[in-house]
Amino acid sequence: MDWQFGLSIGILVYMAFVFDFFGFLARDELLLRLLMLAASVLYLFYYYHVADTPLWDAITTNAVLGAANLAMIGVVILERTTFSMSKETEALFQQFPMLTPGQFRRLLKSARTIAVTAPRTLTMAGTPVKRLWYVHEGALRIDKTGQETLVEAPMFVGELAFLTGAQASASVTAEPGARILEWDAAELHRLLRKSSKLHVALQAQFNADLVRKVTHSAPLAN
Structure with missing residues (x-):
């Protein structure tokens, strides 16, 4: 050489x-x-x-x-990045500002998609909650101690019960036209145990959602 x-x-x-x-x-x-x-x-x-x-x-x-x-x-x-996401999925991701694209993909992969065509009861006050829901389109009726509130999407349902294991504090019904992501609580807990970063990010998302609920909810007129 x-x-x-x-x-x-x-x-x-x-x-x-x-x-x-x-x-x-x-x-x-x-x-x-x-x-x-x-x-x-x-x-x-x-x-x-x-x-x-x-x-x-x-x-x-x-x-x-x-x-x-x-x-x-x-x-x-x-x-x-949002590379390979469809326009619909990317638009849904925009509702989860606390999550990275990768965290959102893992969360979405474990969810079931529901299109509501008739009133659908998600939780009943005083009963165990074994699922977590995220309503990204449509509206919900929330009945708590006899007072009904109409809340527009997006919002989580059952997140407090998911975090604490407590029973539902209100009855929640999804109105026709709502579109929902649904997770089995036990499976989602297993997913979060595998990723502490996803766990922290989802809790931050819950907190942001709670602020929105308090700000935008309004009792229905009798």
Whole structure:
């Protein structure tokens, strides 16, 4: 191998080291992975050209690591962007400002979609609540201690019972035309135990929803 070519190829190792070095200093996960991927590409080129025959063992192992890193870069991008969301799903995501796109995708994946065509009772006062609902279109009638209130979407139903395990404090009925996301409470709790960040984000979303309920609810005239 020409010594000048060998010297130029050797520079790739130092360039890869620079990418690795700044990658380890990066606090942002996406930037870290992009820098490490760049270093992997340089190492692959180096291992292919440094000897008279390619160093296939090193090339194979680094290629596998690079592919795994590339896959995780895709995961991080999906976590941070609305890429691949339909317009309808993206519009629904806008109602969850406390969640990242990735957190919203996981939450939506575990939900069941309901289109209400006739009055549908969601909770009865004094009874256990085994589900959580999010009404993103339409209206709800809330009956608490004999006083009815009409509330327009969007809003959660059953979130206090979901968080505390208490029985429903009011009877809630979804009006025809409402569109709802429904979660099994036990399954959703299992999902939240797997991700503390999703748990915190959803609690923040509950708090924002509670403020909206207090601000916009109005008793129905007798």
